Amino acid sequence: MVKTETITIKTNGNCDVIDMTEHVNTAVVQSDIRAGTVTLFNIGSTAGITTTEYEPGLANYDIKAAFEKIAPEHARYAHEQTWHDDNGHAHVRASLLGPSLSVPIVDGRLTLGTWQQIILVDFDTRPRTRTIMCQIIGD
Amino acid sequence: MVKTETITIKTNGNCDVIDMTEHVNTAVVQSDIRAGTVTLFNIGSTAGITTTEYEPGLANYDIKAAFEKIAPEHARYAHEQTWHDDNGHAHVRASLLGPSLSVPIVDGRLTLGTWQQIILVDFDTRPRTRTIMCQIIGD
Amino acid sequence: MVKTETITIKTNGNCDVIDMTEHVNTAVVQSDIRAGTVTLFNIGSTAGITTTEYEPGLANYDIKAAFEKIAPEHARYAHEQTWHDDNGHAHVRASLLGPSLSVPIVDGRLTLGTWQQIILVDFDTRPRTRTIMCQIIGD
Numbered sequence A, B, C: 001m002v003k004t005e006t007i008t009i010k011t012n013g014n015c016d017v018i019d020m021t022e023h024v025n026t027a028v029v030q031s032d033i034r035a036g037t038v039t040l041f042n043i044g045s046t047a048g049i050t051t052t053e054y055e056p057g058l059a060n061y062d063i064k065a066a067f068e069k070i071a072p073e074h075a076r077y078a079h080e081q082t083w084h085d086d087n088g089h090a091h092v093r094a095s096l097l098g099p100s101l102s103v104p105i106v107d108g109r110l111t112l113g114t115w116q117q118i119i120l121v122d123f124d125t126r127p128r129t130r131t132i133m134c135q136i137i138g139d
Helices: A021-031 A056-070 A078-083 A088-097 B021-031 B056-070 B078-083 B088-097 C021-031 C056-070 C078-083 C088-097
Strands: A002-011 A016-019 A036-042 A047-052 A100-106 A117-122 A128-138 B002-011 B016-019 B036-042 B047-052 B100-106 B117-122 B128-138 C002-011 C016-019 C036-042 C047-052 C100-106 C117-122 C128-138
Touching (some): A036 A047, A036 B128, A047 A056, A047 A128, A056 A088, A056 B056, A078 A088, A078 C056, A088 C056, A100 B128, A100 C100, A117 A128, B002 B117, B016 B056, B021 B036, B021 B128, B036 B047, B047 B088, B047 C088, B056 B088, B056 C056, B056 C078, B056 C088, B117 B128, C002 C016, C002 C117, C016 C056, C021 C036, C021 C128, C036 C047, C047 C100, C056 C088, C078 C088, C117 C128
Antiparallel strands (some): A016 A117, B002 B128, B016 B117, B036 B100, C047 C117
C-alpha cells in the first residue's frame, strides 16, 4: 500500500529549523498503515531534512553555526555569478544535508526517540513556503 | 511484505565507528525477502548511520577528524546552556550525518561494494547501548 | 512491486558532479510504477548521492569548495597509511554525504523541484565507472 501526502510549511529562511514531526505523525495516523516506511522529501534545492533534539539551543544557534562554518553565508560562490543572486551557501548546505529522510513505522507509530524530532532546515535567504512529500509504503 | 527487526549495539561513544554490516546481513537473510529495500534508522539524536570502507585508519582517525573540524568537541554550544550537559557537538554532528540509510537488496543480498560497510557513528560523550530499527520492505 | 535497475556512469573523479536525473527518470518510466519510492544507492565508498540545482557554478566550483574545506585533499589521512594510497579525503567526504537517496514517485513521475537534479559526486582521485542501484517499490 502506498499513501502520499504533501506537507506545507512556511519558513523564515536563513537556516530556520522547523519541527515537522506533528505533520508527519498526522500523515502516518491518517494512512492507517501499521508497519512500513515513511519517506520525506523536500522539493527544492535550498532546504534539507534530518532529525535533532528540538530545543532552542540546537534549533536557533548550534546547527546554524555548524553550517556557517561549512559554507559561510558571505563567502564567494560561483553560483551567485551564474544567477546574480545571493544564495550560493544555501544550495551548498542543502546538498550536504540532503533532501530525504526515511523513518520506519511500527504499530502505526514513527520509531523516533523521545528527544528526536524530524526537522526541516531552510537555508534560503528569504521566507519560503515549502512543500515536502510524505510517502508511506507498508501494510 | 514488511519485516522489522531491532539491532542493539553497545558503543564507547566519542565518535566510535562501529561496523554493523553483519547485523543487517543477518536480518536480511532471516527476512526471506529476495528483492527490496532495507531502511536503517538510529533511534536517538546523537548518533548517525552511513557507509565507509571499514579499516582502522578511517574508523579510528579520519572520520573523527572531519567531525572535529565541523563541530569541535570543546566549542561553545547553546544546547549545553539549555541542559547543562556536554554533548552539543554530538547533536550537531548527528544531525549533519543523518539517522537513516537505505540499501537495496537483490537476490537476497545487500548491494554493498566489497570495501563498503554499514557503520553506526556514536557521537555521544559516554558509552551507549543503541537501538537501530532495521526494516525491510519487498518480495 | 519491486523493480531494480543498475545505472552505470563514467566519471572523472576528483569531485566530479554528475547529473543522473535522466537515468533515474528512464528507470521510473520503464518500471510502470505510478506511486512509490525510488531508492538510489552508490556501490562503493568514495562517491555519494544528493540533489542540487545543476548549473556550472555549483557543479564545478561551490560543492567542491565545501568538501575541500571539510576534508582537504592534501591533509594527512590515517587511511593512506593503511593502504599507501591517496584517497583518504575521498572516503571521508563520501561517508559524510552518504551513498543513498530516496525520492517519491507520484503519477509516474519523480517529485523533484524544477531546479533540483539528482547528482552523483565522485570523490575518488581517478576516473571511475560507477554502478548505482536504482530500486523502485510501489504500485
